[in-house]
Amino acid sequence: MFVKASNNAVERFPYTISDLRRDNPNVSFPATVPDAELETYGVYRVTPTTAPETNPRTDTLERSCSLIDGTWTEVWTKVQLDSAVAAENIREQRNELLAETDWTQLSDSSVASTWTEYRQALRDVPSQEGFPYSVTWPTKPS
Numbered sequence: 001m002f003v004k005a006s007n008n009a010v011e012r013f014p015y016t017i018s019d020l021r022r023d024n025p026n027v028s029f030p031a032t033v034p035d036a037e038l039e040t041y042g043v044y045r046v047t048p049t050t051a052p053e054t055n056p057r058t059d060t061l062e063r064s065c066s067l068i069d070g071t072w073t074e075v076w077t078k079v080q081l082d083s084a085v086a087a088e089n090i091r092e093q094r095n096e097l098l099a100e101t102d103w104t105q106l107s108d109s110s111v112a113s114t115w116t117e118y119r120q121a122l123r124d125v126p127s128q129e130g131f132p133y134s135v136t137w138p139t140k141p142s
Contacts (some may be wrong), residue, residue, distance in 0.1 A: 001014055002015040003015055003046050003072050005044060008067050013065050014063075017029070020033070044072045047073045057089035058086040058089065058090065061076050062076070083133075087132040090131065090132040091125075091126060094122050094125050098123070101118065105119070118140060121138035125137070
């Protein structure tokens with residue numbers, strides 16, 4: 001993984017060796033381009049990092065890189081989805097959980113009463129403080 005930079009400012013990230021070859025069609029590069037040669041073209045290796053965990057129903061990740069202590073390093077930024085989109089996504093998850101328990105509400109089901117509280121807690125999820133970004137899911141009965 002590489003970055004193309006000028007004066008310590010990112011011009012393009014991610015950047016690849018194929019991009020370097022395409023940007024410099026009159027240059028014959030070796031199969032493995034040494035770092036020193038890459039740097040003459042403003043191309044630097046980027047140290048990868050592990051992406052943080054997120055809830056894809058409420059957040060996305062933006063990937064960039066930054067010069068940290070003289071080393072180009074991959075940086076992840078967690079960005080919240082629009083609240084209306086996040087709320088719709090969480091309601092969809094809640095509806096899926098409710099649908100999984102519909103069988104418990106049939107008239108011939110002997111477990112109906114033990115699931116009633118769980119199903120009500122699922123229906124109450126949108127009224128929780130912090131919804132949709134902070135949700136405490138109820139525990140499914142066993």
